[in-house]
Amino acid sequence: MASLDDLSPAIAAAGDAGVTLGALKTKFVGSAKGGRAEREAALRETLAALTREGAIWGPVRHGGTQYYFGRGRGPSIETASAIVVRLVLQSGTKLVSKPGLAKKVTGMHRRFFPDALKHAVAGRAIVELSCGTSKYYLHRDVAAERFGFDAPDGTDATADRGAPQTAPAPGPAPPAAPAPTFETLLPAYRRIKAEQGGFSAVKILDLETALGASRESLHALLLAEAKAGRVSLHPTTSVELPAAVIAAGIRIAGFSEPFVTVVVKDER
Template identity: 55%
Template sequence: MAATLDDLLPAITKAGDQGLSLAKIKAAFGSKAAAKKGSPELRDKLATLVRSGDVWGPLKQGVAQLYFARGRGPSIETASHAIVTAIGSSGVKLISKPGLEKKITGTNKKFFPDGLKHAIASQAIVELTCGSSKYYLHRNVAADYFGFEATTSDQAPTPSRARDGAPASGPTLTLEDLLPAYRHLKAEQGGFSAVKIFDLMKASGEAKEDLHRLLIEETRAGRVTIHPTTTVDLPREEMDAGIRLAGFPEPFVTVVVKNEP
């Protein structure tokens, strides 16, 4: 039995997330004489379905124009899911934004920009900035990096416990404790925000392990950012004062406090 226009919506619905191309719609529902252009009745029926919200499209995919039933096909959410999956499958390996975009293929690619924003906003992934480049980690991996797997260059003991294994005593270092030293160093360098961790340690008089613990916690909370070295010519003492994180070849040697005038 030949397909009728009443069968158009069921056919698009049956196509699911793959959608139905305009070429296939014309071939199945247009007359043979008008298969290339499609009949006016077919164009009107398709337009009616789109206006009613039962069908959406067309979504251009290569040379094809795809139509989907309501709630089916690609979206910001499906692109976000594909992005999170791609980043999660990379484990501890950082993915650059261009590298990530290459991994998102098919119809989800059209929604990559908004899908990426959705994944970041939902905290499913973490965006790291190095210079003008952006890199991404899955939130679980980032939690390991910034919550549990930080190590100093001399393998200092975990900051929350004393050297004999007993709980550490004394007041806990806070960001507010560091701000006077940070602001002084920032002013000394003409307002440039990236302050060397080595200089901050010296100016504040804080122990390296305590300073590292605080900076990692504040990075995780989004109040500061830490940055790796961009040169191999830094003095050894400045490299040693940096924060070394598992999976990163170079230490993080500077810190920026956000929202500081």
């Protein structure tokens, strides 16, 4: 039978797996009947004291079992958030729903899932997308490459997420520019893509500004090129975007959200 002086090191050595109260009783109380009640009481008092001191934490109930963990180990919002991020990353470009994620975060991490999901979104490790009342998630690297929203370093590739933004006040109307063509669009697309760090998704508003083209003519060109398969259009998400970006988007019947970015499929 081990000494209670070894209790804290034993729990710490268990790492994130923790130690069950039953295992602690076996190791520190033993099976001998003589004095068992006193030894078990001493174990519980020591566990309570170590918990108050912050050397360990628990008990965490899972099923009918109680677990104890060393300081900084075991399930938490942070560890559950890491699981959420890994699951979203593994899904690649396939959107994963909130209920779908919840089913995969199991065990003692399950209780932390709601806060862990908020933690992952707030930390910009994953991007939340809305479709009606449903929520879906993409890893930030996938969102950066496919939609141009979150850069891999966590910075926003398309918009400042601070104070709400509004469209700038209109100035004097510029001279009318010729209707854009794919040949005039391509250099502007390449330049904007380079300026935003190589992310493929370019805002329609940026193209409109760069080309000096009317919104109607640019929309007509993009729709024609999307139909021809040379570009793809992408809708907005729940990520906050400036009003001007939304206003410049293309609204298509049957889709609740405007298409605000474009990707040229083969720009060579």
